[in-house]
Amino acid sequence: MGKQQKNAISPSRAEDYPEWYQQVIKASDMAERAPVRGCMVIKPWGYALWENIVAQMDRMFKATGVKNAYFPLFIPINFLEKEAEHVEGFAKECAVVTHHRLEKAPGGRLVPGGPLTDPLVVRPTSETIIGDSFSKWIGSYRDLPLLINQWANVVRWEMRTRIFLRTSEFLWQEGHTAHATDTEAIERTRMMLSVYTRMVQDYLAIPVIEGHKTAAERFPGAVDTLCIEAMMQDRKALQAGTSHFLGQNFAKASNISFQTETETEEFAWTTSWGTSTRMIGGLIMTHGDDDGVIMPPRVAPAHVVLLPIFRKPDDRQQVMDYVNGLAAALREMVYAGRNLVVEIDDRDIGGARGWDWIKKGIPLRLEIGPRDMAADSVFVGRRDRPHRDKTAIKREAFIAQLPDILDDIQNQLFQRACRFREEHTRNVDDRSDFYDWFTPKNQEKPEVHGGFAMSHWCGDEACESKIKADLNVTIRCVPIDAGSETGTCICCGKSSDKRVVFAKAY
Secondary structure (H helix, E strand, C coil): CCCCCCCCCCCCCCCCHHHHHHHHHHHHCCEEECCCCCCEEECHHHHHHHHHHHHHHHHHHHHCCCEECCCCCEEEHHHHHCCHHHHHHHHHHCEEEEEEEEEECCCCCEEEEEEEEEEEEECCCCHHHHHHHHHHHCCEHHHCCEEEEEEEEEECCCCCCECCCECCEEEEEEEEEEECCHHHHHHHHHHHHHHHHHHHHHHCCCCCEEEECCHHHCCCCCCEEEEEEEECCCCCEEEEEEEEEEECHHHHHHCCEEECCCCCEEECEEEEEEEECHHHHHHHHHHCECCECCCCCCCCCCCEEEEECCCCCCHHHHHHHHHHHHHHHHHCCEECCEECCEEECCCCCCCHHHHHHHHHCCCEEEEECHHHHHCCEEEEEECCCCCCCEEEEEHHHHHHHHHHHHHHHHHHHHHHHHHHHHHCEEECCCHHHHHHHCCCCCCCCCCCCCCEEEEECCCCHHHHHHHHHHHCCEEEEEECCCCCCCEECCCCCCEECCEEEEECEC
């Protein structure tokens, strides 16, 4: 009988996927729960990942003409009242500031004092307050298009929270644009979705499906919502980014109007689009294994860790000189638009060093000891392969091959995720098969189900609602690239001309 494989994370994904996710975050030292209900502390390793995501997306946004700005955290409550569908969609998630100071009560306890005449909503999203600024900045067609983005935090008072996926406060970006025509606004909506798709697929190595949200799943107040949907390893969907065509709804609510070339007055056509630290949760759940997270090289907080090995105390200086020289050479290299990040870990904690970096998901681990130095080589472990799979490579050959090795890891992660999604996506046309696809085979593990079902839908919200009530399954999107196909609705049997993506979701 062979030796049982050791794993760093307990429980495993197969044993308890939700708890595995929490333990991966803890073991990788990415984040932890804050003392404030539903909030998180993002630790340096996790925040470095977010910084890399931000830097790349910011470059992509600016390449399309977008400029950054910043708007207040606090929004007058009457601003939200201007757009009825918008306020209804966010009302239950709003945190509200009702007092402006603290006072000491008998016994020394601090209590709110100084009630506000007009309460303030802590930003759940910024369409209304940015719309107020747009109404002042735009006067003529010459002021359009106006293309603005802000990097910020938002607060949505969630009942059930999970680090990175759904927290009461999270980090994000939100883009807001105003245009002279609906055609321009629709084009911008699609353009920004394509930016998200490139970011998530090319940098996070997560395959996505682009599509339209149904009316029931649409952003409150939007005319159309486009989204990208990804499959996690528990076969649930994760919405990784959205781009909204708002029509003239918010422009009318905020009085964003402009004088046309023919000197008539018209309301602008607006868009908004956003994504958040939820992408980090998606990265963990797409690529992580039972040893921890696996970082795609193009966004990894660090690319390589050097692990010096000292057989005898006298070895230390010689080995460290070699290690520091190698680190200096590697740090001069550029990969995916940024300087290579190299960590050196010379802690005297034995094999725990390697496991720490495996759990953190660093793409490459290099062990370097006296024997490696004598051969002028390094002993390389790739995070996308079993931890025992290591290879000796000559120093100069490793340096020359490093960009290709990192690209290979990036591509392998993406292809692995594509294969997983393909294995757990299928066309389902029979109603009984559909219900069976989403019914857990093991009642002790209710999260385990088939995956994505590509099924026909007649377009009736009643069918959409029934499936959601019966199975907790929603239409994640109507794929943009889906062609017309005759069929019958998976719920009611009426005729349908398209398949949509049904899935359980975060």
